[in-house]
Amino acid sequence: MEALTTPIGCKMLEIKDLTVEVEGKEIISDFNLCIERGEVHVLFGPNGCGKTTLLMTILGIPAYKVKKGDITFNGVDITDFPTNERVKLGMGMSFQHPPEIRGVKLGDMVNIALGRKGEKIDESVIELAKKLNISVDFLNRDVNLGFSGGEVKRSEILQLLAQAPSFLMFDEPDSGVDVENIELIGDLMNELMGRDEILSKRERSGLIITHSGFILNYIKPDRAHVMLNGRIACSGIPEEVAKHIMKEGFERCVKLCGAKVCAE
Amino acid sequence: MNEEIIERAQRAKVKKALLGEDVDIEYYTTETNEHEALTSLGEISEEYKQNLLDAGIDPSEKDRSGSFLQRDRSVIFSRAKYPGLELMSTTDAIKKYDWLKEYLWKAIPVDMDKYTAEVELDQTHGYFIRSEAGSKVTMPVQSCLFITSDKIRQNVHNIVIAEENSELHLITGCSVSHTVDSALHLGVSEFYVKKGAKITFTMVHNWGGGIEVRPRSAVVIEDDGVYISNYILMTPVKSLQMFPTTYCVGRNARATSQSIVYATNDAKIDMGSRAVLQGEGSRAEIISRVIATDNAKVIARGDVFGEAADAKGHIECRGLMLSDTATIDSIPELKATRRDLELSHEAAVGKIAEEEIQYLMARGLSEDEATSVIIRGFLNVDITGLPDALAKETKKMFDMSLEKVM
Numbered sequence: 001m002e003a004l005t006t007p008i009g010c011k012m013l014e015i016k017d018l019t020v021e022v023e024g025k026e027i028i029s030d031f032n033l034c035i036e037r038g039e040v041h042v043l044f045g046p047n048g049c050g051k052t053t054l055l056m057t058i059l060g061i062p063a064y065k066v067k068k069g070d071i072t073f074n075g076v077d078i079t080d081f082p083t084n085e086r087v088k089l090g091m092g093m094s095f096q097h098p099p100e101i102r103g104v105k106l107g108d109m110v111n112i113a114l115g116r117k118g119e120k121i122d123e124s125v126i127e128l129a130k131k132l133n134i135s136v137d138f139l140n141r142d143v144n145l146g147f148s149g150g151e152v153k154r155s156e157i158l159q160l161l162a163q164a165p166s167f168l169m170f171d172e173p174d175s176g177v178d179v180e181n182i183e184l185i186g187d188l189m190n191e192l193m194g195r196d197e198i199l200s201k202r203e204r205s206g207l208i209i210t211h212s213g214f215i216l217n218y219i220k221p222d223r224a225h226v227m228l229n230g231r232i233a234c235s236g237i238p239e240e241v242a243k244h245i246m247k248e249g250f251e252r253c254v255k256l257c258g259a260k261v262c263a264e
Numbered sequence: 265m266n267e268e269i270i271e272r273a274q275r276a277k278v279k280k281a282l283l284g285e286d287v288d289i290e291y292y293t294t295e296t297n298e299h300e301a302l303t304s305l306g307e308i309s310e311e312y313k314q315n316l317l318d319a320g321i322d323p324s325e326k327d328r329s330g331s332f333l334q335r336d337r338s339v340i341f342s343r344a345k346y347p348g349l350e351l352m353s354t355t356d357a358i359k360k361y362d363w364l365k366e367y368l369w370k371a372i373p374v375d376m377d378k379y380t381a382e383v384e385l386d387q388t389h390g391y392f393i394r395s396e397a398g399s400k401v402t403m404p405v406q407s408c409l410f411i412t413s414d415k416i417r418q419n420v421h422n423i424v425i426a427e428e429n430s431e432l433h434l435i436t437g438c439s440v441s442h443t444v445d446s447a448l449h450l451g452v453s454e455f456y457v458k459k460g461a462k463i464t465f466t467m468v469h470n471w472g473g474g475i476e477v478r479p480r481s482a483v484v485i486e487d488d489g490v491y492i493s494n495y496i497l498m499t500p501v502k503s504l505q506m507f508p509t510t511y512c513v514g515r516n517a518r519a520t521s522q523s524i525v526y527a528t529n530d531a532k533i534d535m536g537s538r539a540v541l542q543g544e545g546s547r548a549e550i551i552s553r554v555i556a557t558d559n560a561k562v563i564a565r566g567d568v569f570g571e572a573a574d575a576k577g578h579i580e581c582r583g584l585m586l587s588d589t590a591t592i593d594s595i596p597e598l599k600a601t602r603r604d605l606e607l608s609h610e611a612a613v614g615k616i617a618e619e620e621i622q623y624l625m626a627r628g629l630s631e632d633e634a635t636s637v638i639i640r641g642f643l644n645v646d647i648t649g650l651p652d653a654l655a656k657e658t659k660k661m662f663d664m665s666l667e668k669v670m
């Protein structure tokens with residue numbers, strides 16, 4: 001077990017003393033996190049502990065108000081950047097509950113993510129969609145309107161494939177996904193985060209939220225954190241942390257971590 | 265017969281319309297120069313060409329089965345290029361065909377209000393379009409009602425007839441020259457869809473901020489007939505009130521009406537569609553998308569009256585508010601007079617959801633770009649039932665109109 005301080009020389013994402021309010025309520029408090037270039041972290045935590053809030057804040061969604069602290073991305077302080085500026089710098093996110101937009105097709109979203117807004121849904125989009133078993137008909141549906149849980153996840157991954165960010169956030173990519181597609185999603189997440197590269201060549205980083213931990217059958221993150229009440233309660237080796245959570249629950253895992261069970 | 269009609273019109277001369285602000289007809293003049301006829305639509309002056317294009321009219325006449333252009337109170341061009349299609353000024357048609365009296369004022373009562381009365385008492389042309397029995401005119405006919413003289417009133421009476429098992433696609437553009445500050449357009453349109461026939465009617469209104477518009481339209485659909493109307497209004501208008509009625513009188517008659525309205529400035533718009541389902545198994549669908557910004561006031565109506573067995577009607581009315589000083593008043597109405605039918609409606613009015621903007625920004629768009637994508641999506645109604653080329657054309661018109669407002 002290591003101290004909950006920020007390591008020196010965070011290359012990709014650094015969050016320092018972050019306090020976030022939503023609708024006047026403090027959800028995240030004095031939060032610290034560092035993700036190095038090439039690293040993938042996984043964040044566990046019970047429902048309502050603030051995981052989605054953290055990702056939304058990193059992405060700069062205005063309803064999530066930073067009261068204190070700052071977020072640095074590739075050495076740039078982005079705390080006050082609008083979302084699209086952060087995206088330009090290389091951030092991308094798979095949303096847990098993305099909104100429905102009437103009249104805007106999934107294919108249109110893919111074109112937008114490809115940086116070619118308003119263009120036809122052509123072969124390049126169709127080819128990309130094939131990777132996710134998404135049909136042309138599905139590309140022509142209004143985005144998220146009547147999508148099943150699993151379809152939402154695949155649609156999000158497809159948009160990220162088009163966007164090709166260097167820092168990827170996945171908010172519960174495994175919830176509601178059927179067994180046939182979970183492996184596919186895992187493979188594509190690995191591809192997106194450049195996990196097939198050898199360690200020294202990994203340029204992309206990721207932060208994955210998972211409640212169930214299913215996705216960890218397919219992805220091997222470098223570090224795991226447990227979030228409780230808006231703070232990181234403990235950190236450690238993903239397999240170890242996951243094992244303790246499965247067996248003992250979140251609170252107990254934190255205690256065990258305290259007793260150095262999760263230590264690297 | 266004719267006397268009786270004139271007499272009824274005379275009596276209705278001061279009869280105010282049930283809906284819409286009252287227009288002072290006499291404020292607008294009937295005095296205007298006659299304009300010289302053209303030998304091809306392409307001869308229209310450069311100055312006016314853009315006005316035509318803006319209203320979806322192609323001056324090259326390419327891919328059109330016929331073209332009609334009325335400037336102010338003169339028909340300056342009329343040509344049908346396709347066998348089985350007739351196209352001329354209604355005034356000429358009345359002279360030519362005695363039987364036309366079976367159609368004039370049969371779908372709309374001449375004494376409906378002072379506007380219908382005015383059109384009867386001082387009619388200035390309008391178009392007569394007819395597809396002969398069995399002829400499928402898949403290439404669209406284009407007609408344009410164009411105002412270029414200030415302060416005039418244009419009183420057109422249009423008659424469109426699709427004879428049995430024929431097919432007719434009509435693009436109508438209404439446009440006004442930028443030199444015109446004010447004008448009144450009164451348009452009576454009567455559509456007759458005979459047994460097994462189909463009419464699609466795509467209308468682009470491209471008025472100006474000083475124009476008052478009072479169309480009066482009705483459609484009669486016989487057995488297995490199909491009528492599809494697409495209406496686009498994206499440019500300013502002073503005031504517009506219309507409530508076209510479609511009578512599905514025949515068995516399995518089908519009517520679809522789609523309207524896209526982007527109301528700006530101080531526009532006062534009261535519009536909607538009414539469908540009366542009188543034929544067994546007849547169907548109607550009324551779809552509207554209304555955006556209101558600035559100080560625009562929009563009333564969006566939709567009525568479906570079910571009067572026959574197995575009739576089905578649906579209204580889908582969505583409004584998007586872009587300003588706190590605009591209003592949208594959505595009024596769907598369903599009326600059933602028997603048990604064995606099905607009528608439904610959905611209506612929603614709201615603002616752009618912040619979440620949707622954020623989602624698009626998370627894919628790289630700026631806030632303004634995101635807003636425009638959402639607006640475009642909101643107005644994007646997939647038009648079904650048009651021939652492919654016309655569907656593409658309509659999409660193009662829609663995109664062009666949208667480009668201008670955004």
Ligand SMILES: Nc1ncnc2c1ncn2[C@@H]1O[C@H](COP(=O)(O)OP(=O)(O)O)[C@@H](O)[C@H]1O
Pocket residue numbers: 022023027045046047048049050051052053054063
């Ligand atoms: N937009 C919001 N408005 C009000 N409360 C919110 C909003 N978003 C999140 N919250 C609250 O913040 C807390 C954390 O939520 P969230 O970050 O979604 O948790 P998690 O993703 O860990 O389940 C919850 O108590 C939730 O109710």
Ligand SMILES: [Mg+2]
Pocket residue numbers: 051052053096171
């Ligand atoms: Mg969540």
